[in-house]
Amino acid sequence: MVRKIIASILMVLLTMNFAACKAAPKETRYESDFLVLFNTVTKIVAYTESKEEFTRYSKLIYDELKEYHELYDIYNSYDGKNNIKTINDHAGIKPVKVDQKIIDLLLFSKDEYKITDGKVNIALGAVLKIWHDYRKEGIDDFENAKVPPRDKLEAARTHTDINKVIIDEVESTVFLEDPHMSLDVGAIAKGYAVEQVAKLAIENGFESGLISVGGNVRAIGHKGQSKEVWNVGIQNPEKDAAQPILKVVYLSDMSLVTSGNYERYYTVDGKKYHHIIDTETLFPSEYVTAVTIICPDSGVADSLSTAVFNMSFEEGLAFIDDLPDTEAVWILNNGDIKYSAHFKDLIKE
Numbered sequence: 001m002v003r004k005i006i007a008s009i010l011m012v013l014l015t016m017n018f019a020a021c022k023a024a025p026k027e028t029r030y031e032s033d034f035l036v037l038f039n040t041v042t043k044i045v046a047y048t049e050s051k052e053e054f055t056r057y058s059k060l061i062y063d064e065l066k067e068y069h070e071l072y073d074i075y076n077s078y079d080g081k082n083n084i085k086t087i088n089d090h091a092g093i094k095p096v097k098v099d100q101k102i103i104d105l106l107l108f109s110k111d112e113y114k115i116t117d118g119k120v121n122i123a124l125g126a127v128l129k130i131w132h133d134y135r136k137e138g139i140d141d142f143e144n145a146k147v148p149p150r151d152k153l154e155a156a157r158t159h160t161d162i163n164k165v166i167i168d169e170v171e172s173t174v175f176l177e178d179p180h181m182s183l184d185v186g187a188i189a190k191g192y193a194v195e196q197v198a199k200l201a202i203e204n205g206f207e208s209g210l211i212s213v214g215g216n217v218r219a220i221g222h223k224g225q226s227k228e229v230w231n232v233g234i235q236n237p238e239k240d241a242a243q244p245i246l247k248v249v250y251l252s253d254m255s256l257v258t259s260g261n262y263e264r265y266y267t268v269d270g271k272k273y274h275h276i277i278d279t280e281t282l283f284p285s286e287y288v289t290a291v292t293i294i295c296p297d298s299g300v301a302d303s304l305s306t307a308v309f310n311m312s313f314e315e316g317l318a319f320i321d322d323l324p325d326t327e328a329v330w331i332l333n334n335g336d337i338k339y340s341a342h343f344k345d346l347i348k349e
Contacts, residue, residue, distance in 0.1 A: 044061055048208070057209070061201055071098075108192060119279055123165055135266045194218050219251040285309055291305050291308045327342055
């Protein structure tokens with residue numbers, strides 16, 4: 001009698017499991033992309049049960065990224081909104097009341113400044129603006145392209161003390177004590193925004209997707225019902241190379257960010273000057289061609305990719321190997337590829 005009861009229970013359970021599997025809706029891959037935010041291409045890939053569900057998540061991600069884009073903008077103003085540009089415009093004049101998203105970014109950036117020993121400094125705006133202006137002029141009029149004079153850069157360096165960025169968390173204000181100081185959050189804001197948006201999407205039920213903003217990639221969960229990990233390509237710096245993807249890595253609930261000298265640059269007397277400025281030399285870093293960081297947090301990955309790009313390979317390797325859950329790959333100037341201790345474990349052969 002006991003055996004019959006157990007058998008009956010097993011039959012019921014098997015029937016229930018079969019019915020559940022049969023009724024489970026199939027997840028489909030969807031993707032969308034847009035060009036407006038952070039001056040780059042944003043791409044969303046996801047597995048959802050319907051196009052309507054994907055559209056809902058895409059809108060949530062887009063709307064939040066748009067908010068971060070406007071708040072972290074250093075070039076443009078927006079009606080009824082105080083952003084990073086507003087803070088810069090009021091340097092040395094008065095504190096500016098800002099959204100908590102700005103407070104959080106600046107506090108995060110100050111922590112990263114300490115962790116990277118000053119190699120990522122959001123207060124370097126005075127120096128970066130000089131390079132930005134010379135690069136823009138050099139691209140527009142390449143025959144008369146020039147490199148900024150060192151004395152001009154050194155003068156700007158005196159207005160880059162991050163300790164003069166005064167944050168009042170109670171009043172939610174930011175004040176730049178130095179009237180000639182300006183913030184430039186380009187080395188950190190994009191990755192930080194991607195991470196915050198990914199967390200919000202997860203809180204709202206997003207379980208399977210990739211968010212890529214200009215190559216800052218955040219993998220969420222696995223690839224739908226197959227539970228396979230995501231495949232993310234690392235770009236080959238050689239744009240005309242036969243293989244545009246250098247390596248493919250497996251990712252799940254991790255971030256990948258690359259910093260390289262091959263995207264934004266201009267040429268003076270046959271030499272390329274890219275946009276990643278070494279905080280010590282005040283000139284574009286020349287240690288390596290590219291650095292890719294993989295770690296759980298996209299904001300941290302963005303910061304680390306800049307910091308390590310501004311280090312020699314040996315210094316960068318020692319730095320990365322001391323960090324938990326963090327791996328890196330370097331492309332050296334001679335084309336050689338170097339890896340941190342366990343990066344190769346993530347590579348798809």
